[in-house]
Amino acid sequence: IKQLIEWGTEFDREGGKLVFTQEAAHSRRRILHSHGDSTGAEFVRSLIARAGRESRISLLPFAATESLIVADGRCMGVRYLDPILRSPREIFANAVILCTGGAGQLYQHTTNPPVATGDGMAMAYFAGADMADMEFIQFHPTALSLEGAPRFLLSEAMRGEGGILRNAQGERFMGRYDERLELAPRDIVSRSIVAEMRRTGSRMVFLDMTALDGGFLRHRFPKIDETCRAFGLDIAKDMLPVSPASHYCMGGVRTDLWGRTTLPGLYAAGEVTCTGVHGANR
Ligand SMILES: Cc1cc2nc3c(=O)[nH]c(=O)nc-3n(C[C@H](O)[C@H](O)[C@H](O)COP(=O)(O)OP(=O)(O)OC[C@H]3O[C@@H](n4cnc5c(N)ncnc54)[C@H](O)[C@@H]3O)c2cc1C
Incomplete structure:
Protein backbone atom coordinates (compact mmCIF):
# COMPACT_ATOMS: atom_id res chain seq x y z
CA ILE A 1 0.00 0.00 0.00
CA LYS A 2 2.86 2.36 0.88
CA GLN A 3 4.44 1.69 -2.50
CA LEU A 4 1.15 2.35 -4.31
CA ILE A 5 0.83 5.66 -2.44
CA GLU A 6 4.42 6.56 -3.34
CA TRP A 7 3.57 5.77 -6.96
CA GLY A 8 0.65 8.20 -6.90
CA THR A 9 -2.40 6.08 -6.03
CA GLU A 10 -4.91 8.25 -4.21
CA PHE A 11 -6.91 6.56 -1.47
CA ASP A 12 -9.80 8.34 0.21
CA ARG A 13 -8.79 10.29 3.31
CA GLU A 14 -10.46 12.36 6.00
CA GLY A 15 -8.40 15.09 7.63
CA GLY A 16 -5.34 13.63 5.88
CA LYS A 17 -5.86 10.17 7.39
CA LEU A 18 -6.70 7.08 5.33
CA VAL A 19 -10.37 6.04 5.62
CA PHE A 20 -11.16 2.35 6.03
CA THR A 21 -14.40 0.53 5.33
CA GLN A 22 -15.59 -2.87 6.48
CA GLU A 23 -16.33 -5.86 4.28
CA ALA A 24 -17.86 -9.25 4.95
CA ALA A 25 -16.16 -11.69 7.33
CA HIS A 26 -13.92 -8.91 8.66
CA SER A 27 -13.94 -8.13 12.35
CA ARG A 28 -12.85 -4.55 11.81
CA ARG A 29 -12.63 -1.83 9.19
CA ARG A 30 -9.53 -2.48 7.09
CA ILE A 31 -10.48 -1.80 3.46
CA LEU A 32 -9.14 1.24 1.64
CA HIS A 33 -11.05 2.85 -1.22
CA SER A 34 -10.60 5.56 -3.85
CA HIS A 35 -13.07 8.17 -5.09
CA GLY A 36 -15.74 6.42 -3.01
CA ASP A 37 -16.21 3.28 -5.04
CA SER A 38 -13.72 3.48 -7.95
CA THR A 39 -10.67 1.90 -6.33
CA GLY A 40 -9.80 -0.39 -9.26
CA ALA A 41 -9.97 2.48 -11.75
CA GLU A 42 -7.63 4.52 -9.54
CA PHE A 43 -5.12 1.62 -9.40
CA VAL A 44 -5.15 1.33 -13.17
CA ARG A 45 -4.77 5.10 -13.63
CA SER A 46 -1.85 5.44 -11.23
CA LEU A 47 -0.02 2.29 -12.33
CA ILE A 48 -0.24 3.13 -16.04
CA ALA A 49 1.06 6.63 -15.25
CA ARG A 50 3.91 5.13 -13.20
CA ALA A 51 4.81 2.60 -15.90
CA GLY A 52 4.77 5.39 -18.48
CA ARG A 53 7.53 7.20 -16.54
CA GLU A 54 9.78 4.12 -16.55
CA SER A 55 12.13 4.23 -19.55
CA ARG A 56 12.68 0.45 -19.45
CA ILE A 57 8.98 -0.29 -19.95
CA SER A 58 7.49 -0.14 -23.45
CA LEU A 59 3.71 -0.35 -23.50
CA ILE A 137 -14.56 -19.75 -8.02
CA GLN A 138 -15.92 -17.00 -5.81
CA PHE A 139 -19.47 -15.83 -6.41
CA HIS A 140 -20.18 -12.32 -5.22
CA PRO A 141 -23.57 -12.15 -3.47
CA THR A 142 -24.78 -8.79 -4.71
CA ALA A 143 -24.54 -8.11 -8.44
CA LEU A 144 -27.28 -5.89 -9.85
CA SER A 145 -30.03 -8.14 -11.22
CA LEU A 146 -32.13 -6.08 -13.56
CA GLU A 147 -33.40 -6.93 -17.04
CA GLY A 148 -31.22 -5.16 -19.63
CA ALA A 149 -28.61 -3.96 -17.09
CA PRO A 150 -25.03 -5.29 -16.76
CA ARG A 151 -24.26 -7.45 -13.70
CA PHE A 152 -22.81 -4.36 -12.05
CA LEU A 153 -21.31 -4.97 -8.60
CA LEU A 154 -23.18 -3.46 -5.67
CA SER A 155 -20.10 -3.49 -3.51
CA GLU A 156 -19.85 -5.40 -0.27
CA ALA A 157 -18.99 -2.11 1.40
CA MET A 158 -22.68 -1.23 1.00
CA ARG A 159 -23.49 -4.01 3.46
CA GLY A 160 -20.43 -2.98 5.47
CA GLU A 161 -21.96 0.48 5.83
CA GLY A 162 -25.27 -0.98 7.03
CA GLY A 163 -27.17 -2.28 3.99
CA ILE A 164 -29.46 -5.25 4.61
CA LEU A 165 -30.80 -8.03 2.41
CA ARG A 166 -34.52 -8.70 1.99
CA ASN A 167 -36.30 -11.44 0.08
CA ALA A 168 -39.06 -10.95 -2.48
CA GLN A 169 -41.56 -10.73 0.40
CA GLY A 170 -39.60 -7.90 2.03
CA GLU A 171 -38.30 -10.05 4.93
CA ARG A 172 -34.75 -9.70 6.22
CA PHE A 173 -33.62 -13.31 5.82
CA MET A 174 -29.90 -13.67 6.64
CA GLY A 175 -30.75 -14.50 10.27
CA ARG A 176 -32.06 -17.86 9.01
CA TYR A 177 -28.60 -18.76 7.69
CA ASP A 178 -25.79 -17.16 9.71
CA GLU A 179 -25.47 -15.17 12.92
CA ARG A 180 -23.14 -12.70 11.16
CA LEU A 181 -26.13 -11.77 8.99
CA GLU A 182 -25.26 -9.67 5.91
CA LEU A 183 -21.57 -9.63 6.89
CA ALA A 184 -21.11 -13.39 6.81
CA PRO A 185 -18.42 -14.50 4.31
CA ARG A 186 -19.32 -14.09 0.64
CA ASP A 187 -19.79 -17.80 -0.06
CA ILE A 188 -22.28 -18.10 2.80
CA VAL A 189 -24.22 -14.98 1.78
CA SER A 190 -24.28 -16.15 -1.87
CA ARG A 191 -25.56 -19.62 -0.95
CA SER A 192 -28.12 -18.09 1.42
CA ILE A 193 -29.40 -15.80 -1.33
CA VAL A 194 -29.75 -18.71 -3.75
CA ALA A 195 -31.57 -20.75 -1.07
CA GLU A 196 -33.88 -17.81 -0.41
CA MET A 197 -34.51 -17.28 -4.14
CA ARG A 198 -35.48 -20.95 -4.46
CA ARG A 199 -37.61 -20.86 -1.31
CA THR A 200 -39.56 -17.83 -2.49
CA GLY A 201 -39.57 -18.75 -6.20
CA SER A 202 -37.87 -15.48 -7.10
CA ARG A 203 -34.93 -14.71 -9.42
CA MET A 204 -33.49 -12.09 -7.05
CA VAL A 205 -33.36 -10.65 -3.56
CA PHE A 206 -33.05 -6.97 -2.61
CA LEU A 207 -30.37 -4.81 -1.06
CA ASP A 208 -32.03 -2.25 1.20
CA MET A 209 -29.98 0.90 1.91
CA THR A 210 -32.97 3.06 2.84
CA ALA A 211 -32.01 3.34 6.53
CA LEU A 212 -28.88 5.28 5.56
CA ASP A 213 -28.63 8.97 4.82
CA GLY A 214 -29.01 9.72 1.09
CA GLY A 215 -26.26 12.36 1.09
CA PHE A 216 -23.82 9.96 2.73
CA LEU A 217 -24.68 7.18 0.25
CA ARG A 218 -24.20 9.39 -2.80
CA HIS A 219 -20.86 10.67 -1.48
CA ARG A 220 -19.63 7.21 -0.45
CA PHE A 221 -20.84 5.30 -3.54
CA PRO A 222 -20.88 7.82 -6.42
CA LYS A 223 -20.31 5.29 -9.22
CA ILE A 224 -22.92 2.88 -7.89
CA ASP A 225 -25.33 5.80 -7.46
CA GLU A 226 -24.70 6.94 -11.05
CA THR A 227 -25.14 3.44 -12.49
CA CYS A 228 -28.29 2.69 -10.51
CA ARG A 229 -29.76 6.05 -11.52
CA ALA A 230 -29.14 5.19 -15.19
CA PHE A 231 -31.45 2.21 -14.64
CA GLY A 232 -34.07 4.19 -12.75
CA LEU A 233 -33.03 3.14 -9.22
CA ASP A 234 -32.37 5.52 -6.32
CA ILE A 235 -29.93 3.80 -3.93
CA ALA A 236 -31.30 5.78 -0.99
CA LYS A 237 -34.97 5.06 -1.68
CA ASP A 238 -35.40 1.92 -3.77
CA MET A 239 -35.01 -1.77 -3.03
CA LEU A 240 -32.02 -2.74 -5.22
CA PRO A 241 -32.49 -6.10 -7.02
CA VAL A 242 -29.41 -8.33 -6.63
CA SER A 243 -28.30 -11.93 -7.09
CA PRO A 244 -24.95 -13.75 -7.00
CA ALA A 245 -22.56 -13.70 -9.97
CA SER A 246 -19.11 -15.15 -10.59
CA HIS A 247 -16.49 -12.73 -9.30
CA TYR A 248 -13.02 -14.12 -8.65
CA CYS A 249 -10.87 -17.17 -9.53
C1 LIG B 1 -16.36 -5.23 -10.08
C2 LIG B 1 -15.16 -5.73 -9.33
C3 LIG B 1 -14.84 -5.20 -8.09
C4 LIG B 1 -13.74 -5.66 -7.38
N1 LIG B 1 -13.45 -5.11 -6.17
C5 LIG B 1 -12.36 -5.50 -5.51
C6 LIG B 1 -12.01 -4.90 -4.27
O1 LIG B 1 -12.70 -4.02 -3.77
N2 LIG B 1 -10.89 -5.33 -3.64
C7 LIG B 1 -10.09 -6.31 -4.18
O2 LIG B 1 -9.07 -6.65 -3.58
N3 LIG B 1 -10.40 -6.89 -5.35
C8 LIG B 1 -11.51 -6.52 -6.02
N4 LIG B 1 -11.84 -7.13 -7.20
C9 LIG B 1 -10.94 -8.15 -7.74
C10 LIG B 1 -9.76 -7.46 -8.40
O3 LIG B 1 -10.20 -6.30 -9.07
C11 LIG B 1 -9.10 -8.37 -9.44
O4 LIG B 1 -8.80 -9.61 -8.85
C12 LIG B 1 -7.83 -7.70 -9.93
O5 LIG B 1 -8.15 -6.52 -10.63
C13 LIG B 1 -7.07 -8.62 -10.86
O6 LIG B 1 -5.94 -7.89 -11.26
P1 LIG B 1 -5.00 -8.47 -12.35
O7 LIG B 1 -3.95 -7.42 -12.59
O8 LIG B 1 -4.58 -9.85 -12.02
O9 LIG B 1 -5.93 -8.60 -13.65
P2 LIG B 1 -6.83 -7.51 -14.36
O10 LIG B 1 -6.91 -6.26 -13.58
O11 LIG B 1 -8.09 -8.22 -14.75
O12 LIG B 1 -6.00 -7.19 -15.66
C14 LIG B 1 -5.80 -8.17 -16.64
C15 LIG B 1 -5.36 -7.46 -17.90
O13 LIG B 1 -4.90 -8.43 -18.84
C16 LIG B 1 -5.45 -8.12 -20.11
N5 LIG B 1 -5.55 -9.35 -20.90
C17 LIG B 1 -6.34 -10.43 -20.68
N6 LIG B 1 -6.14 -11.36 -21.63
C18 LIG B 1 -5.18 -10.86 -22.46
C19 LIG B 1 -4.53 -11.34 -23.63
N7 LIG B 1 -4.82 -12.54 -24.15
N8 LIG B 1 -3.59 -10.56 -24.21
C20 LIG B 1 -3.27 -9.34 -23.71
N9 LIG B 1 -3.85 -8.82 -22.60
C21 LIG B 1 -4.79 -9.58 -21.99
C22 LIG B 1 -6.81 -7.51 -19.82
O14 LIG B 1 -7.22 -6.72 -20.90
C23 LIG B 1 -6.49 -6.69 -18.57
O15 LIG B 1 -6.01 -5.42 -18.92
C24 LIG B 1 -12.94 -6.69 -7.92
C25 LIG B 1 -13.25 -7.24 -9.17
C26 LIG B 1 -14.35 -6.76 -9.87
C27 LIG B 1 -14.68 -7.37 -11.22
Whole structure:
Protein backbone atom coordinates (compact mmCIF):
# COMPACT_ATOMS: atom_id res chain seq x y z
CA ILE A 1 0.00 0.00 0.00
CA LYS A 2 2.86 2.36 0.88
CA GLN A 3 4.44 1.69 -2.50
CA LEU A 4 1.15 2.35 -4.31
CA ILE A 5 0.83 5.66 -2.44
CA GLU A 6 4.42 6.56 -3.34
CA TRP A 7 3.57 5.77 -6.96
CA GLY A 8 0.65 8.20 -6.90
CA THR A 9 -2.40 6.08 -6.03
CA GLU A 10 -4.91 8.25 -4.21
CA PHE A 11 -6.91 6.56 -1.47
CA ASP A 12 -9.80 8.34 0.21
CA ARG A 13 -8.79 10.29 3.31
CA GLU A 14 -10.46 12.36 6.00
CA GLY A 15 -8.40 15.09 7.63
CA GLY A 16 -5.34 13.63 5.88
CA LYS A 17 -5.86 10.17 7.39
CA LEU A 18 -6.70 7.08 5.33
CA VAL A 19 -10.37 6.04 5.62
CA PHE A 20 -11.16 2.35 6.03
CA THR A 21 -14.40 0.53 5.33
CA GLN A 22 -15.59 -2.87 6.48
CA GLU A 23 -16.33 -5.86 4.28
CA ALA A 24 -17.86 -9.25 4.95
CA ALA A 25 -16.16 -11.69 7.33
CA HIS A 26 -13.92 -8.91 8.66
CA SER A 27 -13.94 -8.13 12.35
CA ARG A 28 -12.85 -4.55 11.81
CA ARG A 29 -12.63 -1.83 9.19
CA ARG A 30 -9.53 -2.48 7.09
CA ILE A 31 -10.48 -1.80 3.46
CA LEU A 32 -9.14 1.24 1.64
CA HIS A 33 -11.05 2.85 -1.22
CA SER A 34 -10.60 5.56 -3.85
CA HIS A 35 -13.07 8.17 -5.09
CA GLY A 36 -15.74 6.42 -3.01
CA ASP A 37 -16.21 3.28 -5.04
CA SER A 38 -13.72 3.48 -7.95
CA THR A 39 -10.67 1.90 -6.33
CA GLY A 40 -9.80 -0.39 -9.26
CA ALA A 41 -9.97 2.48 -11.75
CA GLU A 42 -7.63 4.52 -9.54
CA PHE A 43 -5.12 1.62 -9.40
CA VAL A 44 -5.15 1.33 -13.17
CA ARG A 45 -4.77 5.10 -13.63
CA SER A 46 -1.85 5.44 -11.23
CA LEU A 47 -0.02 2.29 -12.33
CA ILE A 48 -0.24 3.13 -16.04
CA ALA A 49 1.06 6.63 -15.25
CA ARG A 50 3.91 5.13 -13.20
CA ALA A 51 4.81 2.60 -15.90
CA GLY A 52 4.77 5.39 -18.48
CA ARG A 53 7.53 7.20 -16.54
CA GLU A 54 9.78 4.12 -16.55
CA SER A 55 12.13 4.23 -19.55
CA ARG A 56 12.68 0.45 -19.45
CA ILE A 57 8.98 -0.29 -19.95
CA SER A 58 7.49 -0.14 -23.45
CA LEU A 59 3.71 -0.35 -23.50
CA LEU A 60 1.86 -1.97 -26.39
CA PRO A 61 -1.83 -1.32 -25.68
CA PHE A 62 -4.51 -3.57 -27.18
CA ALA A 63 -2.05 -6.27 -28.28
CA ALA A 64 -3.82 -9.62 -27.75
CA THR A 65 -1.39 -12.30 -26.59
CA GLU A 66 -2.26 -15.66 -28.13
CA SER A 67 0.27 -18.17 -26.81
CA LEU A 68 3.60 -18.67 -25.10
CA ILE A 69 6.74 -19.62 -27.02
CA VAL A 70 8.36 -22.62 -25.35
CA ALA A 71 11.63 -24.20 -26.41
CA ASP A 72 13.85 -26.68 -24.58
CA GLY A 73 11.44 -26.70 -21.62
CA ARG A 74 11.67 -22.94 -21.12
CA CYS A 75 9.31 -20.05 -21.84
CA MET A 76 11.14 -17.82 -24.34
CA GLY A 77 8.49 -15.25 -25.28
CA VAL A 78 4.95 -14.72 -26.54
CA ARG A 79 2.99 -14.75 -29.78
CA TYR A 80 0.57 -11.87 -30.08
CA LEU A 81 -1.69 -10.15 -32.54
CA ASP A 82 -0.43 -6.76 -33.69
CA PRO A 83 -3.13 -4.29 -32.56
CA ILE A 84 -2.93 -2.16 -35.70
CA LEU A 85 -2.05 -4.58 -38.49
CA ARG A 86 -3.98 -7.49 -36.90
CA SER A 87 -1.15 -9.78 -37.96
CA PRO A 88 0.71 -12.33 -35.78
CA ARG A 89 3.94 -11.22 -34.12
CA GLU A 90 6.46 -12.71 -31.67
CA ILE A 91 8.47 -11.18 -28.84
CA PHE A 92 11.37 -13.04 -27.26
CA ALA A 93 12.40 -12.41 -23.65
CA ASN A 94 14.50 -13.82 -20.84
CA ALA A 95 11.40 -13.90 -18.67
CA VAL A 96 7.66 -13.63 -19.32
CA ILE A 97 5.21 -12.45 -16.64
CA LEU A 98 1.57 -13.39 -17.12
CA CYS A 99 -0.88 -10.93 -15.54
CA THR A 100 -4.00 -11.47 -17.61
CA GLY A 101 -6.50 -11.61 -14.76
CA GLY A 102 -9.35 -14.02 -14.09
CA ALA A 103 -11.91 -15.99 -16.06
CA GLY A 104 -15.29 -14.68 -14.89
CA GLN A 105 -16.57 -14.53 -18.46
CA LEU A 106 -16.79 -18.32 -18.46
CA TYR A 107 -20.05 -17.78 -16.58
CA GLN A 108 -23.27 -16.33 -17.92
CA HIS A 109 -23.55 -14.13 -14.84
CA THR A 110 -20.36 -12.31 -13.84
CA THR A 111 -19.22 -9.02 -12.35
CA ASN A 112 -16.03 -9.26 -14.43
CA PRO A 113 -15.16 -7.11 -17.45
CA PRO A 114 -15.29 -8.60 -20.98
CA VAL A 115 -11.49 -9.14 -20.95
CA ALA A 116 -11.68 -11.66 -18.06
CA THR A 117 -11.66 -14.68 -20.36
CA GLY A 118 -8.96 -16.80 -18.69
CA ASP A 119 -6.54 -16.43 -21.65
CA GLY A 120 -3.44 -16.47 -19.44
CA MET A 121 -4.59 -19.60 -17.65
CA ALA A 122 -5.18 -21.34 -20.99
CA MET A 123 -1.81 -20.20 -22.38
CA ALA A 124 0.06 -21.44 -19.31
CA TYR A 125 -1.84 -24.74 -19.32
CA PHE A 126 -1.09 -25.42 -22.99
CA ALA A 127 2.56 -24.49 -22.40
CA GLY A 128 2.75 -27.18 -19.71
CA ALA A 129 2.73 -25.09 -16.51
CA ASP A 130 1.04 -26.55 -13.42
CA MET A 131 -2.43 -25.23 -12.59
CA ALA A 132 -4.03 -25.42 -9.14
CA ASP A 133 -7.42 -24.97 -7.47
CA MET A 134 -9.23 -24.19 -10.73
CA GLU A 135 -12.49 -25.45 -9.22
CA PHE A 136 -12.57 -22.66 -6.62
CA ILE A 137 -14.56 -19.75 -8.02
CA GLN A 138 -15.92 -17.00 -5.81
CA PHE A 139 -19.47 -15.83 -6.41
CA HIS A 140 -20.18 -12.32 -5.22
CA PRO A 141 -23.57 -12.15 -3.47
CA THR A 142 -24.78 -8.79 -4.71
CA ALA A 143 -24.54 -8.11 -8.44
CA LEU A 144 -27.28 -5.89 -9.85
CA SER A 145 -30.03 -8.14 -11.22
CA LEU A 146 -32.13 -6.08 -13.56
CA GLU A 147 -33.40 -6.93 -17.04
CA GLY A 148 -31.22 -5.16 -19.63
CA ALA A 149 -28.61 -3.96 -17.09
CA PRO A 150 -25.03 -5.29 -16.76
CA ARG A 151 -24.26 -7.45 -13.70
CA PHE A 152 -22.81 -4.36 -12.05
CA LEU A 153 -21.31 -4.97 -8.60
CA LEU A 154 -23.18 -3.46 -5.67
CA SER A 155 -20.10 -3.49 -3.51
CA GLU A 156 -19.85 -5.40 -0.27
CA ALA A 157 -18.99 -2.11 1.40
CA MET A 158 -22.68 -1.23 1.00
CA ARG A 159 -23.49 -4.01 3.46
CA GLY A 160 -20.43 -2.98 5.47
CA GLU A 161 -21.96 0.48 5.83
CA GLY A 162 -25.27 -0.98 7.03
CA GLY A 163 -27.17 -2.28 3.99
CA ILE A 164 -29.46 -5.25 4.61
CA LEU A 165 -30.80 -8.03 2.41
CA ARG A 166 -34.52 -8.70 1.99
CA ASN A 167 -36.30 -11.44 0.08
CA ALA A 168 -39.06 -10.95 -2.48
CA GLN A 169 -41.56 -10.73 0.40
CA GLY A 170 -39.60 -7.90 2.03
CA GLU A 171 -38.30 -10.05 4.93
CA ARG A 172 -34.75 -9.70 6.22
CA PHE A 173 -33.62 -13.31 5.82
CA MET A 174 -29.90 -13.67 6.64
CA GLY A 175 -30.75 -14.50 10.27
CA ARG A 176 -32.06 -17.86 9.01
CA TYR A 177 -28.60 -18.76 7.69
CA ASP A 178 -25.79 -17.16 9.71
CA GLU A 179 -25.47 -15.17 12.92
CA ARG A 180 -23.14 -12.70 11.16
CA LEU A 181 -26.13 -11.77 8.99
CA GLU A 182 -25.26 -9.67 5.91
CA LEU A 183 -21.57 -9.63 6.89
CA ALA A 184 -21.11 -13.39 6.81
CA PRO A 185 -18.42 -14.50 4.31
CA ARG A 186 -19.32 -14.09 0.64
CA ASP A 187 -19.79 -17.80 -0.06
CA ILE A 188 -22.28 -18.10 2.80
CA VAL A 189 -24.22 -14.98 1.78
CA SER A 190 -24.28 -16.15 -1.87
CA ARG A 191 -25.56 -19.62 -0.95
CA SER A 192 -28.12 -18.09 1.42
CA ILE A 193 -29.40 -15.80 -1.33
CA VAL A 194 -29.75 -18.71 -3.75
CA ALA A 195 -31.57 -20.75 -1.07
CA GLU A 196 -33.88 -17.81 -0.41
CA MET A 197 -34.51 -17.28 -4.14
CA ARG A 198 -35.48 -20.95 -4.46
CA ARG A 199 -37.61 -20.86 -1.31
CA THR A 200 -39.56 -17.83 -2.49
CA GLY A 201 -39.57 -18.75 -6.20
CA SER A 202 -37.87 -15.48 -7.10
CA ARG A 203 -34.93 -14.71 -9.42
CA MET A 204 -33.49 -12.09 -7.05
CA VAL A 205 -33.36 -10.65 -3.56
CA PHE A 206 -33.05 -6.97 -2.61
CA LEU A 207 -30.37 -4.81 -1.06
CA ASP A 208 -32.03 -2.25 1.20
CA MET A 209 -29.98 0.90 1.91
CA THR A 210 -32.97 3.06 2.84
CA ALA A 211 -32.01 3.34 6.53
CA LEU A 212 -28.88 5.28 5.56
CA ASP A 213 -28.63 8.97 4.82
CA GLY A 214 -29.01 9.72 1.09
CA GLY A 215 -26.26 12.36 1.09
CA PHE A 216 -23.82 9.96 2.73
CA LEU A 217 -24.68 7.18 0.25
CA ARG A 218 -24.20 9.39 -2.80
CA HIS A 219 -20.86 10.67 -1.48
CA ARG A 220 -19.63 7.21 -0.45
CA PHE A 221 -20.84 5.30 -3.54
CA PRO A 222 -20.88 7.82 -6.42
CA LYS A 223 -20.31 5.29 -9.22
CA ILE A 224 -22.92 2.88 -7.89
CA ASP A 225 -25.33 5.80 -7.46
CA GLU A 226 -24.70 6.94 -11.05
CA THR A 227 -25.14 3.44 -12.49
CA CYS A 228 -28.29 2.69 -10.51
CA ARG A 229 -29.76 6.05 -11.52
CA ALA A 230 -29.14 5.19 -15.19
CA PHE A 231 -31.45 2.21 -14.64
CA GLY A 232 -34.07 4.19 -12.75
CA LEU A 233 -33.03 3.14 -9.22
CA ASP A 234 -32.37 5.52 -6.32
CA ILE A 235 -29.93 3.80 -3.93
CA ALA A 236 -31.30 5.78 -0.99
CA LYS A 237 -34.97 5.06 -1.68
CA ASP A 238 -35.40 1.92 -3.77
CA MET A 239 -35.01 -1.77 -3.03
CA LEU A 240 -32.02 -2.74 -5.22
CA PRO A 241 -32.49 -6.10 -7.02
CA VAL A 242 -29.41 -8.33 -6.63
CA SER A 243 -28.30 -11.93 -7.09
CA PRO A 244 -24.95 -13.75 -7.00
CA ALA A 245 -22.56 -13.70 -9.97
CA SER A 246 -19.11 -15.15 -10.59
CA HIS A 247 -16.49 -12.73 -9.30
CA TYR A 248 -13.02 -14.12 -8.65
CA CYS A 249 -10.87 -17.17 -9.53
CA MET A 250 -9.03 -18.43 -6.47
CA GLY A 251 -7.14 -20.92 -8.62
CA GLY A 252 -4.90 -20.40 -11.61
CA VAL A 253 -1.30 -20.88 -12.67
CA ARG A 254 0.55 -22.34 -9.71
CA THR A 255 3.33 -20.01 -8.50
CA ASP A 256 5.66 -19.80 -5.55
CA LEU A 257 5.83 -16.61 -3.50
CA TRP A 258 8.32 -15.14 -6.02
CA GLY A 259 5.79 -15.49 -8.83
CA ARG A 260 7.69 -18.39 -10.42
CA THR A 261 5.52 -20.93 -12.23
CA THR A 262 6.61 -24.53 -12.75
CA LEU A 263 7.69 -23.61 -16.32
CA PRO A 264 11.19 -22.05 -16.25
CA GLY A 265 11.15 -18.51 -17.63
CA LEU A 266 7.43 -18.04 -16.94
CA TYR A 267 6.24 -15.90 -14.02
CA ALA A 268 2.69 -14.92 -13.12
CA ALA A 269 1.04 -12.31 -10.91
CA GLY A 270 -2.49 -11.33 -9.92
CA GLU A 271 -5.74 -13.18 -10.44
CA VAL A 272 -4.27 -15.45 -13.13
CA THR A 273 -2.25 -17.18 -10.40
CA CYS A 274 -2.79 -19.62 -7.61
CA THR A 275 -0.27 -18.43 -5.03
CA GLY A 276 -1.94 -20.27 -2.17
CA VAL A 277 -2.92 -17.02 -0.45
CA HIS A 278 -6.65 -17.64 -0.84
CA GLY A 279 -7.07 -21.39 -0.49
CA ALA A 280 -10.62 -22.37 -1.46
CA ASN A 281 -12.16 -19.08 -0.41
CA ARG A 282 -11.47 -15.38 -0.40
C1 LIG B 1 -16.36 -5.23 -10.08
C2 LIG B 1 -15.16 -5.73 -9.33
C3 LIG B 1 -14.84 -5.20 -8.09
C4 LIG B 1 -13.74 -5.66 -7.38
N1 LIG B 1 -13.45 -5.11 -6.17
C5 LIG B 1 -12.36 -5.50 -5.51
C6 LIG B 1 -12.01 -4.90 -4.27
O1 LIG B 1 -12.70 -4.02 -3.77
N2 LIG B 1 -10.89 -5.33 -3.64
C7 LIG B 1 -10.09 -6.31 -4.18
O2 LIG B 1 -9.07 -6.65 -3.58
N3 LIG B 1 -10.40 -6.89 -5.35
C8 LIG B 1 -11.51 -6.52 -6.02
N4 LIG B 1 -11.84 -7.13 -7.20
C9 LIG B 1 -10.94 -8.15 -7.74
C10 LIG B 1 -9.76 -7.46 -8.40
O3 LIG B 1 -10.20 -6.30 -9.07
C11 LIG B 1 -9.10 -8.37 -9.44
O4 LIG B 1 -8.80 -9.61 -8.85
C12 LIG B 1 -7.83 -7.70 -9.93
O5 LIG B 1 -8.15 -6.52 -10.63
C13 LIG B 1 -7.07 -8.62 -10.86
O6 LIG B 1 -5.94 -7.89 -11.26
P1 LIG B 1 -5.00 -8.47 -12.35
O7 LIG B 1 -3.95 -7.42 -12.59
O8 LIG B 1 -4.58 -9.85 -12.02
O9 LIG B 1 -5.93 -8.60 -13.65
P2 LIG B 1 -6.83 -7.51 -14.36
O10 LIG B 1 -6.91 -6.26 -13.58
O11 LIG B 1 -8.09 -8.22 -14.75
O12 LIG B 1 -6.00 -7.19 -15.66
C14 LIG B 1 -5.80 -8.17 -16.64
C15 LIG B 1 -5.36 -7.46 -17.90
O13 LIG B 1 -4.90 -8.43 -18.84
C16 LIG B 1 -5.45 -8.12 -20.11
N5 LIG B 1 -5.55 -9.35 -20.90
C17 LIG B 1 -6.34 -10.43 -20.68
N6 LIG B 1 -6.14 -11.36 -21.63
C18 LIG B 1 -5.18 -10.86 -22.46
C19 LIG B 1 -4.53 -11.34 -23.63
N7 LIG B 1 -4.82 -12.54 -24.15
N8 LIG B 1 -3.59 -10.56 -24.21
C20 LIG B 1 -3.27 -9.34 -23.71
N9 LIG B 1 -3.85 -8.82 -22.60
C21 LIG B 1 -4.79 -9.58 -21.99
C22 LIG B 1 -6.81 -7.51 -19.82
O14 LIG B 1 -7.22 -6.72 -20.90
C23 LIG B 1 -6.49 -6.69 -18.57
O15 LIG B 1 -6.01 -5.42 -18.92
C24 LIG B 1 -12.94 -6.69 -7.92
C25 LIG B 1 -13.25 -7.24 -9.17
C26 LIG B 1 -14.35 -6.76 -9.87
C27 LIG B 1 -14.68 -7.37 -11.22
